[in-house]
Amino acid sequence: MATGRTHRPATRSRGIPEATVARLPLYLRALTALSERSVPTVSSEELAAAAGVNSAKLRKDFSYLGSYGTRGVGYDVEYLVYQISRELGLTQDWPVVIVGIGNLGAALANYGGFASRGFRVAALIDADPAMAGKPVAGIPVQHTDELERIIEDNGVSIGVIATPAGAAQQVCDRLVAAGVTSILNFAPTVLTVPDGVDVRKVDLSIELQILAFHEQRKAGEESASAAAADGAVPAAAARRTPPAEQGPDGDVPAVMPA
Amino acid sequence: MATGRTHRPATRSRGIPEATVARLPLYLRALTALSERSVPTVSSEELAAAAGVNSAKLRKDFSYLGSYGTRGVGYDVEYLVYQISRELGLTQDWPVVIVGIGNLGAALANYGGFASRGFRVAALIDADPAMAGKPVAGIPVQHTDELERIIEDNGVSIGVIATPAGAAQQVCDRLVAAGVTSILNFAPTVLTVPDGVDVRKVDLSIELQILAFHEQRKAGEESASAAAADGAVPAAAARRTPPAEQGPDGDVPAVMPA
DNA sequence: TCTTGTGAAGTTGTTCACAGCT
DNA sequence: AGCTGTGAACAACTTCACAAGA
Incomplete structure (x- = not known):
């Protein structure tokens, strides 16, 4: 049950990172939208913006699938749609x-x-x-x-x-x-x-709790956590405050494979 | 590590890892269930099993909150429920x-x-x-x-x-x-x-696509990726097969903070 | 004895920065 | 000249394994 991660079916790209797999549907959605607008090619920069990730990550992700882009030009939209669909197993029912x-x-x-x-x-x-x-x-x-x-x-x-x-x-x-x-x-x-x-x-309640955690942090930015570890329940703190400097960055699991 | 943990938890949680935050609601749910059954204490092993994680991870997670356990005994259920609730900001409305x-x-x-x-x-x-x-x-x-x-x-x-x-x-x-x-x-x-x-x-379609990806992998375990990178659409492959040796391990984001 | 708490090692994921191709 | 593809550095997360303490 531990990591039995020693399979290597020879050919290059067996073993796409899970994080990459999780983003492929995002890319696919953005590409489908471009396809519907008959956009023929797209750069990593443009596509990354549409998918809400940064371009280096996108290029790295695509590199696990193969070299489907053209240097100096970008990616062929239709071709990528097909390749990602196939990779995700969406060409079947x-x-x-x-x-x-x-x-x-x-x-x-x-x-x-x-x-x-x-x-x-x-x-x-x-x-x-x-x-x-x-x-x-x-x-x-x-x-x-x-x-x-x-x-x-x-x-x-x-x-x-x-x-x-x-x-x-x-x-x-x-x-x-x-x-x-x-x-x-x-x-x-x-x-x-x-x-x-x-x-x-997928758990709504968990998502809300994670949001609440960050929301609480925004509120109490400088109010020191003085009455902290005690058993005393702090009377309801201020709820709304001007937005803090920076939202957190980085993705988080909400998922549990077996 | 970072947190200077001597006597006072005081400034405890500057920077609880996101991955940990995402699991706190899970622990909380398991603890609440124990609390309802009036279980007074629980070990990291037991609680981890109930939450579907491993015990080392759970202990590490809790260590970011403070030292709330008792060696040789375990964690006090009620106390932990309160601490996690507070950390998540659930003691307010x-x-x-x-x-x-x-x-x-x-x-x-x-x-x-x-x-x-x-x-x-x-x-x-x-x-x-x-x-x-x-x-x-x-x-x-x-x-x-x-x-x-x-x-x-x-x-x-x-x-x-x-x-x-x-x-x-x-x-x-x-x-x-x-x-x-x-x-x-x-x-x-x-x-x-x-x-x-x-x-x-939260995106149902993305979750299904990720499942489809792994499902496809299970099916084609030994059928080499011969007709791979070409443009040829493979005729619908076998759909059901006996489960492969090993499901993938490790969590995956389904989320995108800003 | 038993279980926590945690350095250290290992693994996975992200970002940088630039070589290589068009 | 411009953009991809990727090694290498970096950062985050997980697991190991064991000392410390009840």
């Missing part, structure tokens, strides 16, 4: 199931960007028998009893969990047992999965 | 506005975990006049025209954007102009903000 069709599940089912790239909502699954048959985003909700059959019949390998926290691990176990090997978890729980299964998590 | 009350915005408004820790939905805002006055999650939706007044009246410093991509930047600009300094962005766009404003983003 990914059937996805969403489990837990509450407010969030319904929102996800309705989310357009879903279908836009290779992803197809193969089924919506909910534990509430009253939901069964009701269409959400044009797709009839099916009961949890059908879960295993649906996974098998559709060759689903990616599952989205949008259930309450209490049900998430159990749903996860069933998904994995049925053959799912990638899970996107919206439930506020840590999921335990066997090796070989990826879990990514 | 954070009024939050949600802009864009579509499927997702409504889901967020209904999300329970919201209120559970210091966060309070101060207002829901939507551009559709037909929505105005309608209650969502018990809170009446207000029109975008009111945005600036709402921010001011409630001293809001955290805004959540759940609008379509096209409207996000404009909404963001207005939020910032009105005094918001932290933004959680669900719209699939890169937001540009002035220094001192934090942006975190």
